[in-house]
Amino acid sequence: MNAADSITTLNTRSTPRSMGDILVASGRLRPADLQRILDSQAKNNTPFGETAISLQLLTKDDIDQALSQQFNYAYLSPSDTRLSPELVAAYQPFGVASENLRAVRSQLVLRWFNGDPARKVLAVVSAGEGEGRSFVTANLAIVFAQQGQRTLLIDADLRAKPERGQQHLFKLERGHGLSAVLAGRASLGEAAHTVPGLDSLMVLPAGAVPPNPQELLGQASFGQLLHSAAQQFDVILIDTPAGGSFADAELVAARAGAALIVARKNATLLPATTQLAKRLQDGGVALVGSVLNDA
Known part of the structure; x- marks a missing residue:
């Protein structure tokens, strides 16, 4: 094969999703718990992340990871060991x-x-x-x-x-x-x-x-x-x-x-x-x- 043979595609960004959808899709949050957060958020008029943490359903790291996806700023959780910590x-x-x-x-x-x-x-x-x-x-x-x-x-x-x-x-x-x-x-x-x-x-x-x-x-x-x-x-x-x-x-x-x-x-x-x-x-x-x- 020639060295100039190309890569097919890079992954493309998906349509923007809510923080709750991102957390459910990643397995960090169950749909039932998402509803608990939304109900409490509506009742107390508090931000999603603050509500989730107060209910002990998510951590700050969970929220930061979801925000990074919303704003297309990719980074890895310290618990993710797929790459060297030197990165x-x-x-x-x-x-x-x-x-x-x-x-x-x-x-x-x-x-x-x-x-x-x-x-x-x-x-x-x-x-x-x-x-x-x-x-x-x-x-x-x-x-x-x-x-x-x-x-x-x-x-x-x-x-x-x-x-x-x-x-x-x-x-x-x-x-x-x-x-x-x-x-x-x-x-x-x-x-x-x-x-x-x-x-x-x-x-x-x-x-x-x-x-x-x-x-x-x-x-x-x-x-x-x-x-x-x-x-x-x-x-x-x-x-x-x-x-x-x-x-x-x-x-x-x-x-x-x-x-x-x-x-x-x-x-x-x-x-x-x-x-x-x-x-x-x-x-x-x-x-x-x-x-x-x-x-």
Whole structure:
């Protein structure tokens, strides 16, 4: 199959429903209990959520989850263990880290994702290991999806073990990934995964570790994949291996056209990051900014 084979559809938003309907449909509330809440609400003229909590039929978390669906703001309950807790934007959307991620998102919209069809792809790079590229890329993908952007996260670190990187963060089952797509053994639609609870986000894991990662990323099939994905998604973020160790990140960034540099507080070596930035700029890559990872 060609790497440019497309995904069929993304999930679409349903018709707006009442909070009670959402809670009943999710199994958090029985129809009989919904009626109790509505009767008490009408009698006492109190808000739905306040009434439900006072009757001990729902918790604040239940109400927050229903509100998130009403306002198309997807996030996950702390009791939902389908994803890694490192995905703070999904589990702690109102925390400081998530607010900082939204600030980065705003800057990226101003500097790169401005509606231009040629500006839909961004590589996330750093010079060294352990600086938080995967963490930053994954959480940025989530905050873009929470904004309603159709978002694709590609793990282009073809050197990491499958249990690491985006496969680990999103707890994806082993199967086809980017390496299989670039080798022509799978299509994007077959290898990408819709993230549970975050319908606007899809993740293409790295897949099996190939013997020739740099050659695969340098093939025309990678450019074809990005071109095809850009027809279907609003935002495409690409995770990469350490730029100071391999040239893969530079290849990926050149295909993307732009890069965001990640550095880690008290860990990143400034000379290595400076050298990486210079190589990227010499290769014609637009540096849209940097993120200091304090995690």
